[in-house]
Amino acid sequence: MEYSEIMVRYGELSTKGKNKKDFIKQLGQNTRKALHQFDGIEVKAQHDRLHVTLNGADSTAVMDRLKGVFGIENFSPSVKVEKDIAAIKATALAMVQEIFTPGMTFKINTRRQDKQFEYDTNHLNDLLGGYILENVPGIQVKMKQPDLTLRVEVRLNGVFLSGQTIQGAGGLPVGTGGKAVMMLSGGIDSPVAAYYGMRRGVKLDMVHFFSPPYTSEQALAKAKELTARLAGYSGSIQFIQVPFTKIQETIKEKVPEGYLMTIQRRLMLRLAAAVAERRHAKGIFNGESLGQVASQTLESMAAINDVTSMPILRPLLSMDKTEIIKVAENIDTYDLSILPYEDCCTIFTPPAPKTHPDLEKSRKYEKYIDVDGLMQEALDGMIITDIHPDDNYLNQNEDVFAELL
Amino acid sequence: MIYFDNSATTKAAPAVVDTYAKVSERYWGNPSSLHNFGEQAFNLLEQSRQQIADLLGVSLSEILFTSGGTEGDNWAIKGTAIAKREFGNHLITTEVEHPAVHNSMEQLKQLGFEVTYLPVDENGRVSASDLRSAIRPTTILVSTMAVNNEIGAVQPLAEIADVMRDFPKIHWHIDAVQGIGKGLHDLIFNDRVDFITFSGHKFHAPRGIGFMYKRQGRTIAPLMTGGGQERDLRSGTENLPAIAAMAKALRLLLDDEAAKVQRQQEVRLTILNHIKTFSHVTIFSKDLPVFAPHILCFAIESVRGETIVHAFEEHGIYISTTSACSSKKHVESSTLQAMKIDDGIATSAVRVSLDEHNTLAEAEQFNQVFDELYRGFAKLR
Numbered sequence: 001m002e003y004s005e006i007m008v009r010y011g012e013l014s015t016k017g018k019n020k021k022d023f024i025k026q027l028g029q030n031t032r033k034a035l036h037q038f039d040g041i042e043v044k045a046q047h048d049r050l051h052v053t054l055n056g057a058d059s060t061a062v063m064d065r066l067k068g069v070f071g072i073e074n075f076s077p078s079v080k081v082e083k084d085i086a087a088i089k090a091t092a093l094a095m096v097q098e099i100f101t102p103g104m105t106f107k108i109n110t111r112r113q114d115k116q117f118e119y120d121t122n123h124l125n126d127l128l129g130g131y132i133l134e135n136v137p138g139i140q141v142k143m144k145q146p147d148l149t150l151r152v153e154v155r156l157n158g159v160f161l162s163g164q165t166i167q168g169a170g171g172l173p174v175g176t177g178g179k180a181v182m183m184l185s186g187g188i189d190s191p192v193a194a195y196y197g198m199r200r201g202v203k204l205d206m207v208h209f210f211s212p213p214y215t216s217e218q219a220l221a222k223a224k225e226l227t228a229r230l231a232g233y234s235g236s237i238q239f240i241q242v243p244f245t246k247i248q249e250t251i252k253e254k255v256p257e258g259y260l261m262t263i264q265r266r267l268m269l270r271l272a273a274a275v276a277e278r279r280h281a282k283g284i285f286n287g288e289s290l291g292q293v294a295s296q297t298l299e300s301m302a303a304i305n306d307v308t309s310m311p312i313l314r315p316l317l318s319m320d321k322t323e324i325i326k327v328a329e330n331i332d333t334y335d336l337s338i339l340p341y342e343d344c345c346t347i348f349t350p351p352a353p354k355t356h357p358d359l360e361k362s363r364k365y366e367k368y369i370d371v372d373g374l375m376q377e378a379l380d381g382m383i384i385t386d387i388h389p390d391d392n393y394l395n396q397n398e399d400v401f402a403e404l405l
Numbered sequence: 406m407i408y409f410d411n412s413a414t415t416k417a418a419p420a421v422v423d424t425y426a427k428v429s430e431r432y433w434g435n436p437s438s439l440h441n442f443g444e445q446a447f448n449l450l451e452q453s454r455q456q457i458a459d460l461l462g463v464s465l466s467e468i469l470f471t472s473g474g475t476e477g478d479n480w481a482i483k484g485t486a487i488a489k490r491e492f493g494n495h496l497i498t499t500e501v502e503h504p505a506v507h508n509s510m511e512q513l514k515q516l517g518f519e520v521t522y523l524p525v526d527e528n529g530r531v532s533a534s535d536l537r538s539a540i541r542p543t544t545i546l547v548s549t550m551a552v553n554n555e556i557g558a559v560q561p562l563a564e565i566a567d568v569m570r571d572f573p574k575i576h577w578h579i580d581a582v583q584g585i586g587k588g589l590h591d592l593i594f595n596d597r598v599d600f601i602t603f604s605g606h607k608f609h610a611p612r613g614i615g616f617m618y619k620r621q622g623r624t625i626a627p628l629m630t631g632g633g634q635e636r637d638l639r640s641g642t643e644n645l646p647a648i649a650a651m652a653k654a655l656r657l658l659l660d661d662e663a664a665k666v667q668r669q670q671e672v673r674l675t676i677l678n679h680i681k682t683f684s685h686v687t688i689f690s691k692d693l694p695v696f697a698p699h700i701l702c703f704a705i706e707s708v709r710g711e712t713i714v715h716a717f718e719e720h721g722i723y724i725s726t727t728s729a730c731s732s733k734k735h736v737e738s739s740t741l742q743a744m745k746i747d748d749g750i751a752t753s754a755v756r757v758s759l760d761e762h763n764t765l766a767e768a769e770q771f772n773q774v775f776d777e778l779y780r781g782f783a784k785l786r
Contacts, residue, residue: 218444335465395448404424404449405456405652 008050011073033235072168105142177201180283189287196315209244219341412758453652473615474582477602478505481578487626493543500743529558551584557700588666610654614647665761670698675768704753
């Protein structure tokens with residue numbers, strides 16, 4: 001079926017009182033960004049619905065993109081017909097026939113905006129319902145939970161019919177929840193945490209610690225590639241790589257082995273907080289899940305969290321690893337995350353890190369190194385990359401290979 | 406030359422050979438090497454895998470490379486037997502499988518597993534109700550082919566899937582070596598199947614390469630243990646030139662598949678409708694939707710299959726006795742035997758097998774040669 005528009009219904013934001021306007025505006029922007037590759041498409045964000053007029057664009061591809069936009073509760077591809085009862089009947093029948101399987105139940109749900117139209121809501125329901133009953137043998141009417149609800153909207157500019165409702169990503173439009181930095185390592189957890197953060201409307205800048213030659217260019221490329229996947233949910237993401245080699249080497253040299261990891265994490269958090277402040281971000285997201293590894297015990301979190309008063313948000317805090325993996329698979333980051341490159345967390349890991357580090361000792365050992373000087377140097381060396389959904393970092397030869405394949 | 410033996414093997418497509426050569430020359434690093442030369446090879450490997458997964462509508466992690474159909478069949482069967490032996494020792498397959506399946510089953514029988522062979526009807530097809538009654542609490546695997554290599558019968562996979570849905574723990578393997586690119590995608594990639602095996606050289610890729618689809622979450626033991634390639638399931642340095650070539654061959658094969666299937670069916674029916682008018686001809690691959698579009702098996706009474714093959718060969722037409730694997734062993738077809746076809750007629754069976762490049766003109770020429778040979782064979786009766 002050739003659809004003329006996609007009608008998008010808002011999720012939670014319908015209930016957000018005076019902020020509603022901003023939410024709708026942001027969702028309109030995000031939707032436009034997500035659909036920028038399609039020519040001729042029009043996005044109109046109105047107070048109750050958002051309409052994507054296709055003007056001939058491929059509806060399946062457009063709907064695939066819409067599924068990744070936060071703030072959309074659900075959407076329906078619809079066909080526009082003239083305000084002519086014969087045309088409405090014919091399209092309604094064709095739509096039902098396309099989906100019909102024996103034993104199916106249906107109902108017609110009409111909304112009439114154009115009160116001048118010659119048939120009222122009940123009359124239209126009757127007319128169309130009767131017509132479909134006559135022409136689709138075996139179909140039955142059911143008012144409560146039918147298999148198929150055919151929606152008919154009589155608007156000023158035409159009549160819109162739709163037979164399917166497709167679930168959207170839910171959540172809130174990215175950008176309506178302020179800005180934060182995300183500590184992105186490249187493992188399984190942090191991309192999932194980023195996904196949850198963005199789903200609550202937060203715009204995230206990715207902070208990634210880079211320790212050449214202990215970590216490879218490939219590990220950096222992998223983190224960027226993960227960011228590109230996540231950018232599918234927000235349009236684009238700023239990726240900030242912070243050089244961490246010198247800090248790690250200094251810590252390794254000066255700090256007792258049991259506290260290497262704790263002090264290293266404190267420095268990472270200090271840097272993330274400094275980046276956040278510079279960029280007017282209001283919080284720090286990470287992928288920690290309570291008890292998962294040594295640095296993620298409550299004592300460790302206390303000893304590390306000590307360096308900043310900025311809110312640290314941990315969307316995965318109470319999730320099991322298996323649940324996290326499931327989400328990672330669903331959001332298409334899992335395959336990338338398990339690529340076997342050393343990242344800055346796996347290297348310099350002492351054989352027996354303290355799972356219950358002492359806060360006072362942590363503060364004391366940190367003083368063995370020149371925190372301010374090292375941080376300044378790292379911040380001076382940071383590099384910012386603007387990453388878009390289709391960017392390719394891991395496989396630079398993709399186009400060359402595509403020729404071969 | 407008219408090549409009508411595509412179920413034995415196919416000609417590697419020039420574009421595929423080109424890919425093979427270029428990959429051998431340029432990306433010969435080991436995909437497991439950490440340096441960026443190895444990394445490039447790794448990326449090409451995964452891009453090939455992705456392309457195959459996309460073409461088949463499955464996910465990247467569900468495609469595993471093998472050396473071909475025989476390895477895939479051996480792996481699905483023995484790998485399941487090893488992985489699931491604590492849950493049972495009973496395996497089910499059909500009487501018309503390729504030797505790669507049949508002999509794997511027989512080998513497991515020697516090791517103490519029990520095997521049930523499902524009988525087939527006059528079209529070489531099993532019945533779903535026979536399958537249902539063969540299933541025991543100890544059954545761990547059902548292995549059924551998609552398209553029979555000798556007569557082209559398509560097994561009732563939709564009905565089998567219905568049965569298998571009631572037994573979600575039993576592994577279901579489909580040998581689809583003869584089924585790819587023949588308009589059977591939805592039947593083979595149904596929502597219940599766990600393992601599907603494919604061979605590259607049956608669709609214009611080089612020899613020595615194939616792949617297996619493994620449903621996400623299903624476990625199988627590796628048969629090749631070693632360096633941990635293919636997600637630790639099939640060790641051995643990846644045959645990258647052949648893998649890339651196969652990804653290309655699959656793309657070419659599935660491009661405009663419906664039209665190609667239609668053409669093969671037309672070629673097949675042109676021959677079938679001609680030879681069926683002769684009184685001493687028996688046709689095993691009937692003009693029914695349960696037969697694949699590319700295989701035609703028939704017999705000419707009292708002429709040995711081998712004689713027919715050589716007679717056609719003299720006219721530059723290459724066909725085969727019922728399957729290349731058994732054709733040199735002087736055994737009559739196991740499929741025809743399972744169909745309870747009389748030995749006398751089974752030894753006279755030959756197979757015409759098509760690819761998407763065969764033409765109606767070739768079919769007409771075949772028919773002309775057939776007429777001439779048929780007249781000559783009269784003196785043998």
